[in-house]
Amino acid sequence: MEIKGYQNRTQVTVFEFSGLSDDNELVPILIVFLLLVYVVTILGNLGMISLVYTFSSLHTPMYFFLCSLSLADLFYSSVITPNTLFQLLSLKKSISFFGCALQLYFFCALASTETLLLSTMSYDRYVAICYPFHYNLIMTKKKSFGLIILCYSLCFMQSFAHTCCVFSLPFCGPNLIDHFYCDIPPLLKLSCSNPLHCTMVTGILVVIYGIYTFTTISLSYAFIFLSIFRMTSSNGRLKAFSTCSSHIICLSTFFTTVFFVYLGPHSGVFELQDKMASVFYTTVPPMLxxxxxxxxxxEVKQILIQAIKKSLNRTPPQ
Structure with a gap:
């Protein structure tokens, strides 16, 4: 297919990946690691969704957000990991033009969904700790579901803008993506036209999402810590800290990996350490x-223990 202004060049129809590593001794280790992480991710997130769905005591806004995060994690890890395992197992490191567009679309959508859900969950923790007696009045089921739908809708729309912008560019060759999945920076390098407008669109959207996320999380936890420090009871402080400790750990894990992958110092080439950081970013947070x-x-731990005991004590049919 010829591109206007590039009559002597044809549009790329297949992309090749440079892959994770050319070291054959490292490939089996990577396969075992990725497979183990992916299986734990699937089982862990499906288990969390099943627990929230099955036990009515978990039908609260906090667990609705957690269930939505698990759903996003399931799909987020499935966008990259199976294809990466296929590359390692078959030594085939290629993807179609349309397949690359789909992978980029769902990767951007689900990564940003995770970001917005985590920031929205910080607002939920703020209401729970600062307004405990009004929590059920403020965080109604209708409001919780509305916030979840808003997160998904905004993220899938902005990902559509990213993907359309990148794949509206002409790709005339070379077709080697210096990565193991389709991401915006290595794709822009392959375009045979000036990708300035796409870089600007991507930058503006990232800045908007970054400012919203940073502001929501910072303000929520500023008020949370102020509220905790004003508590006179040490037990109350401990309970409040334990209420948001899981969320803080999840936030730290996700945004630390984002920092190393996208904000850390890079040379013009994705080296092994950059790719390993990307592996961590795309696989470990959804598992953890x-x-x-x-x-x-x-509460989750007690229900999980009850569920395991119930399944073990169940009498087999005669």
Whole structure:
């Protein structure tokens, strides 16, 4: 297919990945690691969704947000990990033009959904700690579901803008993506036209989301810590800290990996350490989120123990 202004060049129809590593000795380790992490991610997030759905005591705004985060984690990890495993197992490191567009769309949408959900959950923790007696009046089920739908809707719309902008550019060759999945920076490098407008669109959207996320989280926790320090009871302080500790750990894990992948110093080439940071960013937070909440949250832990005991004590049919 010829592109206007590039009559002597044809549009790329298939992209090749540079892959995670060319070291054959490292490939089996990467396969085992990714497979183990992916299986734990699927089981952990499905288990969290099942617990919230099954037990009525978990039908509260906090767990609705957690359930939505688990759903986003399930799809987020599935956008990258299966394809990466296929590359390592088959040694085939290619993806179609349309497949790359789909991968970029869902990757951007779900990564930003996770960001907005985590920031919205900080507002939920703010209401729970600063206005405990009015929590059920402020965080109604209708408002909670509305916030969740808003998060998903905004993120999928902004991802559509990212994807349309990137794939409206002409790609005339070379077609080697210096990464193991389709991401905006390495794709822009392959365009045979000036990607300035796409860089500007991406930058503006990232800044808007960054400012909203930073402001929401910072203000929420500023008021939370002020409220905690004003408490006279040490037990009350401990309970308040434990209420938001799981969320703080999830926030720290996710945004630390984002910093190292996108805001850390880079050369013009994605080296092994950059790719390993990307592996961590795309696989580890979705695995850790349900584990952190199930291991640190007493209510979830008790229900999980009850569910396991109930399944073990169930009498087999005669």
């Amino acid at each position: 989120n349900p584990l952190i909440y199930s291991l640190r949250n007493q």
